[in-house]
Amino acid sequence: MTHAATRILRSRRVCTPTGEHPADVVLAGDRIADVLPHRTAAGAPVEDLGELALLPGLVDTHVHINEPGRTAWEGFTSATRAAAAGGVTTLIDMPLNSIPATVTVDALRVKQDVARGRVYVDVGFWGGAIPGNTGDLEPLYRAGVYGFKSFLAPSGVDEFPHLDAAELAEALTEQARLGALAIIHAEAPRILDAAPRVPGRAYADYLASRPDAAETVAVGQLLDTARRTGARVHVLHVSSAQVLPLLDAARANGIAVTAETCPHYLTLVAEAVPVGDTAFKCCPPIRSEDNRDRLWRGIEAGSFAAVVSDHSPCTADLKRLDSGDFAAAWGGIASLQLGLPTVWTEARARGIGLAEVVALMSSGPAELVGLARKGTIAPGYDADLVAFDPDAVFTVDPAGLHHRNPVTPYAGRALTGVVRTTWLAGAPVDVYGSPRGRLLDRTKTTA
Structure with missing residues (x-):
């Protein structure tokens, strides 16, 4: 030593x-x-710690904190408290749904100023690639963002429009030149536009409005554009297992592509979504039990680089819990605090070990974004650690969650695995004490 x-x-x-x-x-x-x-x-x-497991702190590279601009949905203090309580010690914030969106250096500075001194875990930032901001990508990358998020279909907020085919090629060409990672929400607008849209409380109607083909067609377009431009691309929140053969074939052909999936796709199934329970709505959607099983086979085959939350909260009224109208409700699931126990509960039942879960939720995401000192228990790494009781069982009580709006599809669900202590930089995190988290910069090895 x-x-x-x-x-x-x-x-x-x-x-x-x-x-x-x-x-x-x-x-x-x-x-x-x-x-x-x-x-x-x-x-x-x-x-x-005896029989408590000691894990590296989780690294969640897909979190929508929404502040400033939509702080009523989520904020840096509430989100990072939830993260720490769930064993997440590092997160990367998405460039939407905050206002302004993180698509210029000035907007990045605004977000950093709001976050500074208010985070309980370490926080980095994604930039956004939208129509018309190609010239902003290099300044943003030099300012320390970890890569660039884009949508291939409408994002749900006007200030973050999606890219068409020509705009995607332009953005990926620039990101290839920079050596930046492009992270993509891949659904095809023409498939979504042609799908039936039936308002109401039946989850099957909502699922029909976002079919598997929306993902497979968009991923095919993305992979073709990545091949032509040489860009390094990452497919966000894969919900359809039909995407996996496309990714495997692309990698075999030398295309630099990775993918992630999320706890809700690995643990929830369409057949069990209650009528009108819009807490389950997300985009892309939770699919069938058979699809979930195929995603787990993809996990075991090494098809995914990471399992991350896609924590995308909103106010309860936007979830339309009163009407239960899936078509009208905001699409997003808040699960930042529950990712580890939800995934562990399902993995354990399938005979998958805790070390494999850690590889997907700690070291995998850290490696994906180049966080060289995060996500691993080894000499020289940051002392970001979690004491985890892998045998304890608890029932999810929304009132016990730290994210701003207590809406979750896991309410009342029995889960296995409890975070007992989270250490950040060698010291236990007190979510009611003073925040000690740092703002991370891709261009620096320290905050």
């Missing part, structure tokens, strides 16, 4: 890059100094 140990975290279940092992994790200030055999470390106070 090059620095004096300040704390030792001991557990019989430490999730490291080589799997789950008994170990002593030695902290020196805000870093991990060493990982030693169980019960061998000395020279600093020891916290023995």
Whole structure:
């Protein structure tokens, strides 16, 4: 160890890059100094976690915080409290649905000014690529955003329009030149426009309005454009398992493409959505049980780089819970605090281990965006850690969640796995104390 140990975290279940092992994790200030055999470390106070699992802090690269402009939907303080309570120690904020959208350097500075001193975990920022802002991409990238979000279909907010085919090619050409990661909401407008739109409380009607083909057609277009431009692309929130063969074939042909999926697609199914329960509405939609099973087969086959929340909250009135009209309700699920237990509950039932979940929710997202010191328990990494009880069972109570509006499709659901302590930079996070999170900049190794 090059620095004096300040704390030792001991557990019989430490999730490291080589799997789950008994170990002593030695902290020196805000870093991990060493990982030693169980019960061998000395020279600093020891916290023995026993059978509690010690995980690297989760890295959630898909979070809509919405502040400024739509702070009533979510804000930096409430979102990062929820993150810390759920074991998320680093998140990357999406460029919408805040006002202004993060599509210029000035807009990025506005968002950073609002967030500074108010975050309980470390926070970085995506930029946005929209029609007409190609000239802003290089300045934004130099200002430290982690890449650029685009939509291929309407985003749901007027200030963040989607790209048509020519605009996508222009944006990806510039991002290829910069070496930036392009992250894409891939649904095809022509498929959505042709699909039936039936207002009302039947989830099957909403599901029919966003068929699998909306994703497969858009992903096909994206992959063709990536091939022509040489851009590195990442497909956001894959809900349709029909996308997976397209991604596998593209990778086999040398296209630089990765993909993510989300806890709600891995845990919820269309057949079980209650009539009129618009808390379940998201875009793209929760699909069938068979589709969910095929997504899990994709997980086991290594088709996904990450599992992230797509935390997209709004005020309760916009969810139209009173009318239960799926067509009118805002499409987004708030799950930042619940991602780990929801995924673990389902993974465990399928015989998938905790180390595999960590790879998808910590190290995978960190690697995706180039967070070189995040998401892994190893010497030199940030001491962002989670004590997790993988056997504890709890029932989701919306009143116990920290995100601003207590709306969740998991209400009343029994989940397995409880976060007991979250450490950020070597110290436990107190979500009612002073925020200690940092604002991250892609161009710097420290905040």
